[in-house]
Amino acid sequence: MVIMASLTTTAQSFKKLAPILLFGLVIIILIGLIIYRFTSKPDEPPQTPIAPSVINQNPDQKQPRSFDFSGLQIPEFPKKLPVYTVSPYNITEAAAGTLASNLGFSGTPSSVKENTPDGRKFDWDQENLSLTVGQTRLEYHNNEYRSLSTLPTSGLSQDELKNSAITFFGKITLLGQDLALKKTEFQVVSGNNRLPVGNFEDAQIVEFSFDKQLSNIPLVDNYPGSGFARVRVTKDGEVIYLFSRYFDKFSESGSYNLKTTKEVQDEIAKGQGKIVQTEVLDEKGVPVNIYEHPESIDNAKIEKVSLAYFLPDNIKETIQPIFVAEGTFKKGSENGRVVIYLPAIKQDK
C-alpha cells in the first residue's frame, strides 16, 4: 500500500511537472535550433551571372577546319577562381613630371592630350628622347641609335642586357617589382622594320617581354606577343624603347566556377574559342612574317592548355580567367603556331 501510495504521489508529481518539462524541452529544442543556425554556414549564394570577357579575333581569321587533341595533357585546374577589378592611378601633371625627370627629361610636358582612351596623357619630346605618360600606360623612346649607319651586333652578354632592362624598370616606381621575364626576341633593323633573327649573336636589338601575375597566373591581353611590359636594348646596353602598363591595384570581385577540361576541349572543338595569334615559322622556329595576318588552318593540333587572366581593352570591365590553348598547324611544308583564348568561367544556364 505504501509503495502504491508512493508511486501515486510520484506519478502526480510527474503530472504536475510535465508541462514544465515539456516547456523546458521546447526551450532546449529552440536553443538547439538557434545554436545550429548560428554555427552552420549560410547556404552559399548561387553564382552571379557575369558577362564573359570581350576577346577580339581578326574578322578575316576563320576557325580551323578540325582540331586534334590527341597529344594534349591538360593539368589540373582550380575549380573556382576570383575575378578582379582594376583601379588605375590618378596621374597628375606633377606626378608625370617626377616620372619624366627620373628618365632624364626636364621641364613641363611638351604637350598634354585630353580625353584620350588612356585619359589625360603627357608627352615629352626632347631631341632623340620621347616619353608619353598616360593614366595606365607609358611609352619611352630613345632614338639616338638611329643616327648610326649600322647597329653593332657585338657588345654586352644577354644577361647583362637583361640587367640593363631591369635596372631601367627600377627607375619607374609605378611598375612594381612583380614582373617576370616571359620572352626574349632577337632582332635586326631592316628599313622601316625590325625583323626577327633566330639567335643572340646576329641580333642588333634584344627585346625582353615581361608578364605580370595575378594569383600566380599570368595576366595577358588580346595579343599574346605583347606582354605587360616590353623593353628593347641595343647590344651596348642602351634602352631604346620601353612600353609598360601600370595599375594602382587589383581588387577581387567574387569567385566563379570554371569550366571543366572536357568542356574546354568541347568548346574549342566547336570553334567557340577566339583565335588571337597565328604565325608561320621557319625551320629555326622564327616567324617568317613580322605581321600576324590571318591564316587558313586545316587542322590545329592543340598541345598545351593553360590558365591566364585576361586584361580587357576596356579596363572598366572585370579581369576574368581564360584558358589559353596553344597548338601547331601545317602550311605546306612550313609549320605554324596558333593561340586560342577561351573564357574560363562557366556560364550557369
Added chain:
Amino acid sequence: MAAQDQDIKNAANTAKGAVNTAQTVKTAVKTVKLATTAAKAGAGPAGWLMLAAQFAPQISQLADRLKKIAAGIGAYLFYLLLKLALKIAGLLTGLAFGAVSGLPLLAVPVAGPFLYAGWTAYWGFRGWVDPLGTMHLATHPWEIFNKPLSWGKNAFNTVTGGPIEVGGGILNAGAGVVSAVGNAIAGVVTAAWNFGAGLAGGAFGVMSAGLNFVVGGLTIAGVPAGLVMIPVIGAPVAIVYFGWQAMTNTNVAFSSNQQDAVIGGTGDNEIYTISKTASDGHFENGELPQELTYTIKLTAKAELNNISAIDKIEVRRKDGISFTVNRDTNNNLIDPLCGGPPQLITAGSDWTCQFTIALDQLNNFKDSVITNTVTITAGRQGSAPVTDGAFSVTTVGKPPIGCPNGWPTDHGYISGGPEGSDIHKIESSQGWPAIDIAATGMTYTTFAGRVKTVVNDSWGGGFGTYVTIEADCDGKRFEALWSHMALDSIDPAIKVGAEVGVHQLIGEVDDTGESEGNHVHYAFNGLEMKEPYIPQNPKSDNCTSKETCDVEW
C-alpha cells in the same frame, strides 16, 4: 504604382531644385574667380586672390574628390537601407510562413502552443529562402555590415587614389578654397540627394513589402505554397526597382551632357571645345559656281591664353589633283583665321570666326572633296598647351570615293616599295601588298568606305595601332590597312562599322608594333598597290629607301 512614380518625380524635382541652388553657388564661386583675375590689374590686398586663381584647378580636383567621397557615402547609405529592408522583408515573410505552416502543431497536446511559438519564431528568425535559389533574403543581421555589395565597395574604391598622387600643398589648398567650397557643396547636395532618393525608393519598397506581407497572410490559407513566394520576391524587387530607378534617374539628371551636332568632326577637351560647320555638305557639278561659308566656334571651359589657330582647306579631285584654297571671297588670307584669335578668352566665353570661299570655277572643283581642317592650340595659366581640331567635308559632283585616291598622309615619301621586302609582297603577306610611307603628322582615309577593324595597341600583332577600311572599287570589294599609328591617337569617329568619307582623319603616324621610325605600313587587300590607287608608283617596286623609291610629296 503610378502614384508612386509621381511621388518619385516630385521628389526628384525638389532635389533638382536643391542642385540648381548648388549650381548657383558654383556660378558665384566662378564669379569670385573672375574677380580675382580682374584683380590682377591691382596689387596689395588682392594679391592673394590672384594667387588663389592660379591654383584653382588643383583645388578643383580636390573638390571633385570630395564630391566622389560624398557620392560614395550616399550610395553606401542607400545600400545599407536596402539591406535593412531586405532583412525586414525576410523577417515578415518568415513569420508569415511559420505562422501558417505551424498551425498543425497547435493540435499537439500541452506542448502545442510552445511548439507553434517556437516554429513561428524560428522561421521569423531564419527568414525565407526562395525555392529558385536566386535571392537569399535574410541570414544573419550583421551581414548588413560585414558583406557589402560589390558596387558599394567600388563606390569607395573610386576615391582611394594612388600612392604617386601629388597634392597641392598648403598654399594651393588655401588659395583654391573658394572653388573647393563650391564644389563640395554641390557634392554634398548630390550625396544628400542620392541618399534621399535611395531612402525614398527604400521606403516605397518597405511599404510594398508590408502590403505584400498582409496580402500574402490573408490569402495563404488554401493557396498553393508556391504562390506564397509572390510577395516574398515582389517585396525586394520593389525595393531594388524603386531605389535604383530613383538613383539612376537623378544621376542622369545631374550628369547629362548634351552636345549639338555639327557637320564634320568636333574637338572637345578639358579646357575648350572647337567646332566647325560648313554651310553645305554637297553640290552637284551643275550647281557651280557657289559660295561655301565656314563657321568656326571656340568655346572656353577655362580661361585660355596663348591661342593659335591654323586653318587649311584642301581640295582633292577625282583626277588625282589636289590643291589648297588660301583666300576667301574678299581676297583676304584665310590663315590667320579672321585676323587671328584673341590672346585671351575667359571661361565660358566664345570666339567665333566665319568666312566664305568661292567655288567659282567648274574645272577646279568638279568631282572633288573639299576638306576644311582647323587646328587650335591654347593653354591655361600654369599648364601645358592643348592642341585639338575640327573638320568639315563638302563634296562636289562625283568625288573620288570608291577607289583609293591620293596619299594617306599630307607629306611624306615612299621608303619601301611593294616588292621591297618579303613583308610587302602579295605572296608572303596573305594577299596584302604594301608600301611603307615615312611621314610625320596625321594619316587620312583615301576613299569612302566602312571601318572594319580598329585596334589600339602598342603591339597589335606587329601592326601596332591600326585600322582597316573596306569599300567597293569598280564593283570589287577591297580593304586597306593603315598601321603603326600612335597609341590612343585614332580619331573617335573611326569606329568599327562607321561610314567614313574621303580624307577623313584616322590617326597619328608613329612607330608602334614592329616598326623602325615613324611610318605608315599602307596595304591593300583585293587591289594592286600601284597607280591609279596610289598617285605615283615608286621608281622600282623593290625599292627600300627614299632615294631608290624616289617618290615624295
